[in-house]
Amino acid sequence: MHILLTNDDGYNAPGIQTLYRALRSQTNHDISIVAPDGQRSATGHSITLFQPLFLTEHKLDGQQKGYAISGTPSDCVKLAIQGGVVAKPDLIISGINLGPNLGTDIFYSGTVSAAMEGVLLGVPALAVSLASYEFMSFEPAATYLAEQLDFIVQHNHKGLMNINIPGKPQVEWRGVKVTRLGKAVYENVFERRVNPHGITYYWQCGNLAQDLESDTDLRAIQEDFISITPMHSDLTDFACIKSWQPIFDHNNG
Amino acid sequence: MHILLTNDDGYNAPGIQTLYRALRSQTNHDISIVAPDGQRSATGHSITLFQPLFLTEHKLDGQQKGYAISGTPSDCVKLAIQGGVVAKPDLIISGINLGPNLGTDIFYSGTVSAAMEGVLLGVPALAVSLASYEFMSFEPAATYLAEQLDFIVQHNHKGLMNINIPGKPQVEWRGVKVTRLGKAVYENVFERRVNPHGITYYWQCGNLAQDLESDTDLRAIQEDFISITPMHSDLTDFACIKSWQPIFDHNNG
Incomplete structure (x- = not known):
């Protein structure tokens, strides 16, 4: 299998480099890395149309x-x-991201969006995140992923699988839960400041509120489970289409 | 009704300014504009965490x-x-964008992502695009939207409605179709060049292939219909969850 690794923390970030080493030492797959040359967190699914793209080979x-x-x-x-x-990969793995990618926050995530781009181009993909900014050791998550990879890929739906791993020592992981995307609700999202010239500006930050729904990815991580969420790529609200057609379709002769 | 206008072409772009004037002259709604201070096309759902945000009042x-x-x-x-x-708006309108936002391309779209952000924050939203880069008159689309607004809002599902309007004189519009998101397939996506210093770089571009499915937004616009697509905000693949739970859930004691 040819696996393409990418991420949004940048080519030299420890998450992707640790994952590369784990996959090389624990599996026989061919691995390519094509990743941003620096930090691109929260860039969502943005693409570059008005600047050229340069490559640096490593x-x-x-x-x-x-x-x-x-x-x-x-x-x-x-x-x-x-x-x-x-060469066209058989699988894309985006990560391992530093920090969680859960619930509606996946819309902002460069990690998840890169995996989604793979799916749009016909390549199954995993987005993998270490759900902490404090526990900085990627080895347990990378080792786990390399060990479980063939099993995961065998059962993937040829779509996107969003995997979040507790940001704690492996002994504290409580198991695996298949989840739905929850609703990431933040409090105190903007901090207003005034600069020395008297100009107002805002920092975007915010505290994630607890998710009280039992079957979500947010809740699974709060409870120290690995969260696996199957994702698709179609945001059409099909339930609406039939009810809307008699209302909005007209003059179609 | 308090309507918040935004876009990705920038505050001074003709699409949003023409829409503002049409809504002011044809309706009695209160209107605010909060839009980027310049061109932000193809920025997807990216957000700014590592720079402060400055406001300029107009x-x-x-x-x-x-x-x-x-x-x-x-x-x-x-x-x-x-x-x-x-003040919290009752409706967000993102646009009128210069150029189409159709099919899987909506993932890259700042216009659609701004509307989606509204839905995530509990505000119904319309994303509105003029589906041409050549026919530059926004007046017919803005007038149409202002005329139809109360009817559209009355039947909206409190979610996101993605509206694309043919980039042609109104007399050539053939009617309205309620559609699903199609698959935007591009050919010749990257153009490889070498700069005067011998360094290779790539421009991202590409030609959109024709969509042959009859019920998509891409097809509706190809046939000069206004396309209205209802969108939701949950990318969970619910069909997978039940089949995956016996495979992946374990050690959950």
């Missing part, structure tokens, strides 16, 4: 190839596949 | 308030509502 062991790109995570996946920078 | 007629923001379309909606820059 040496990896054996036949593996690595490229850092001057664009977004979705640019990386598009350029890798549609630009022919590497 | 004069509008009467009691209306306008702000240009140094961030993305989603930042604008979040700051407007969660930052309390304007």
Whole structure:
């Protein structure tokens, strides 16, 4: 299997590099890395149309190839596949991200969006996140993923699987839960400040409120479970279409 | 009704300004504008966490308030509502965008993402696009929207309605179709060049292939219909959850 690794924390981030080493040492898959040349967190599914994209090749062991790109995570996946920078992969793994990607926050996530871009281009994908900004060791999550990879891929739906791993020592993980995306609600989202010139500005931040629904990804991580959420790529509200057609369709002769 | 206008083409873009004038002259609604201070096309649902956000107030007629923001379309909606820059709106209209926002391309769209951000914050939203880069007159689309607004809002599902209007004179519009999101497939997506210093770089571009499915937004616009697509905000693949639970859930004691 040829696996393309990408992320939104940048080519040299420890999450993707630790994952690369775990996959190389624990599996026999071919691995390419095509990742942004720096931090691109919260860039969502943005792509670069008005600037050119530059590549920097990095040496990896054996036949593996690595490229850092001057664009977004979705640019990386598009350029890798549609630009022919590497052979078409059988699987994309985006991550391991530093910090959770849960619930409605996935819309802002470069990590999840890169995986989604893979699915749009016909390649199954995993988005993998370490759900903490404090527990900085990626080894347990990377080792777990490398061990479970064949099992996960065998049962994937050829779509996107969003995996969040508790940001705690593995001994504290309580198991795996298949979840739905929850609703990420924040409090105190903007902090208003005035600069030395008297100009008002805002920092976006906010505290995540607890998710009280029992079957969500947010709740699973709050309770120290690995969360696996199957995702699709169609935001059409099909339930509405039939009821709307008699209301809105007209003059269609 | 208090309507918040935003877009991804920037505060001064003709699409949003023409829409503002049409709504002011044809309806009695209160209007605020909170839009990016410049071009933010293809920024998807990205948000700004690592830079502060600055506001520039613009004069509008009467009691209306306008702000240009140094961030993305989603930042604008979040700051407007969660930052309390304007009173909570009853409706968000994002647009009128210059160019189509159809099918899977909506993932890249700042216009649609701003509307989606509204829905995530509990405000129904319309994303409105003029589906051409050549026919630059926004008046027919803005007039149509102002005329139909009460009817559209009355039947909206309190979610996101993605509206694309043919980029042609109104006499050539063939009617309205309620559609699903199609699959936007591009050919020749990257153009490879070498700069005067011998460095390879890529421009992202591509030609949109024709959509042959009859019930999609892409097809409706190809056939000169106004396309209205109801959208939801949950990318969970619910069909997978039940089949995955016996496979992946374990050690949950």
